[in-house]
Amino acid sequence: MSHLRTVFHAAACAYLCLAARAQAASLPDLPTSAPPALRDRVHALWARSPDVQAADAERRAAAARIRAADQPVYNPTLSLEGENADVDRRTASASLALDIGGKRRARVEESNAALTASDAAYALRRRDIAVRWLKAWASVGLLHRQDALGRERVAAMQRFDDLAERRLQVGDLSAPERDLAALALAEARIAQASLEGQQAAAMATLAAFGDGMETGLPALPEGLPPPPDGIVPREAEQRPELAQAYAEQRRRDAAVDVARRARVPDPVVSLTGGRVRSGARSDPVIGLSLAIALPVRNSGRAEIAAAQAEADAALAQRQAVGWQTASALRQAADTYRTLRQTADTLRRLRAEPTGPRTLLLERLWQAGELDTSDYLVQLNQHLDTALATLALETQTWQAWFDYLVATGRLGDWIDGPAQDANP
Numbered sequence: 001m002s003h004l005r006t007v008f009h010a011a012a013c014a015y016l017c018l019a020a021r022a023q024a025a026s027l028p029d030l031p032t033s034a035p036p037a038l039r040d041r042v043h044a045l046w047a048r049s050p051d052v053q054a055a056d057a058e059r060r061a062a063a064a065r066i067r068a069a070d071q072p073v074y075n076p077t078l079s080l081e082g083e084n085a086d087v088d089r090r091t092a093s094a095s096l097a098l099d100i101g102g103k104r105r106a107r108v109e110e111s112n113a114a115l116t117a118s119d120a121a122y123a124l125r126r127r128d129i130a131v132r133w134l135k136a137w138a139s140v141g142l143l144h145r146q147d148a149l150g151r152e153r154v155a156a157m158q159r160f161d162d163l164a165e166r167r168l169q170v171g172d173l174s175a176p177e178r179d180l181a182a183l184a185l186a187e188a189r190i191a192q193a194s195l196e197g198q199q200a201a202a203m204a205t206l207a208a209f210g211d212g213m214e215t216g217l218p219a220l221p222e223g224l225p226p227p228p229d230g231i232v233p234r235e236a237e238q239r240p241e242l243a244q245a246y247a248e249q250r251r252r253d254a255a256v257d258v259a260r261r262a263r264v265p266d267p268v269v270s271l272t273g274g275r276v277r278s279g280a281r282s283d284p285v286i287g288l289s290l291a292i293a294l295p296v297r298n299s300g301r302a303e304i305a306a307a308q309a310e311a312d313a314a315l316a317q318r319q320a321v322g323w324q325t326a327s328a329l330r331q332a333a334d335t336y337r338t339l340r341q342t343a344d345t346l347r348r349l350r351a352e353p354t355g356p357r358t359l360l361l362e363r364l365w366q367a368g369e370l371d372t373s374d375y376l377v378q379l380n381q382h383l384d385t386a387l388a389t390l391a392l393e394t395q396t397w398q399a400w401f402d403y404l405v406a407t408g409r410l411g412d413w414i415d416g417p418a419q420d421a422n423p
Contacts, residue, residue, distance in 0.1 A: 032226050080092050120247055256311050
């Protein structure tokens with residue numbers, strides 16, 4: 001029964017692989033792709049990442065294990081014997097165990113499945129490294145814009161504080177209003193220090209990926225990423241998590257077959273030749289023997305039971321990964337759709353540049369059409385909304401990367417749809 005299950009599952013995996021390739025070829029292109037400079041930076045990240053290098057070494061090890069598993073199971077044995085007694089005996093024998101149970105074929109099947117799992121793990125590692133770096137890159141790009149806006153806020157508050165001091169000297173402003181201007185300047189400087197701290201933390205995150213990964217960064221696009229409508233997700237079996245789970249289940253099923261075949265004893269065939277001398281008489285000796293182990297003390301059933309339990313665990317894990325993949329796609333799509341719609345709405349509402357609006361409010365305050373409290377409320381509200389919009393855009397870009405991961409199309413965005421093997 002377990003053998004039939006292994007054969008059926010191997011056929012199912014082959015069918016799913018062919019179907020996945022056909023589906024990948026028919027996927028429509030994404031409405032946008034990564035800028036060439038960003039694509040080159042991600043490739044440089046993959047080339048120098050220790051995690052990616054470790055995953056690639058594991059792939060090479062898995063490929064070497066296939067070659068090892070395809071070697072003959074047994075080596076021949078050569079023995080020489082000599083005896084001096086009433087009868088002098090000189091013989092040589094060669095013996096070889098014969099793999100009649102298909103142990104070699106089963107081990108190759110298991111190693112092939114392990115290589116498929118290693119390939120999926122390699123793609124998963126590349127994808128995770130890329131999305132972490134891309135999120136940090138987007139954060140740095142938008143924090144640069146927030147930093148520029150924050151500096152504009154500090155400059156406006158500094159001008160306001162200087163004007164308030166001069167107006168206090170000539171009696172056009174009360175002392176409480178002068179204190180309010182000083183407090184507003186202090187608050188702007190505190191907020192700017194917080195932004196600079198966030199920017200330093202984001203740069204440190206990029207630097208953790210390797211020397212130079214935080215310098216010479218490509219500019220973040222001015223607009224928002226495209227809407228989710230029209231982006232066709234890949235089939236679940238094409239996404240690295242589920243591909244790895246399928247390969248691991250196949251490997252565990254193959255391990256059951258390996259354990260089942262290992263309990264079948266293989267015969268040992270021996271050929272002996274030599275010469276026997278007894279006095280003046282000398283006779284040649286030729287012998288053929290066949291030996292086979294008796295699975296009495298260790299029948300191998302425990303190993304089969306253990307391998308079968310691991311196969312059942314891999315099946316359950318694959319089902320759990322399938323549910324998690326489907327749930328992650330729904331969550332990523334809903335999150336990205338909501339954040340993008342909100343960010344797009346705020347961008348349209350904030351179409352007016354902050355600089356002219358700040359100068360207009362300042363002129364109205366100097367003309368006496370706005371009192372100090374109203375001026376500060378409107379200025380802070382305007383700048384706070386601009387900063388919050390940029391923060392929302394950061395979340396939108398990060399949600400975009402999560403959505404590409406959930407759809408299995410991050411590699412399409414980085415390299416284009418022809419790169420099917422990429423994360």
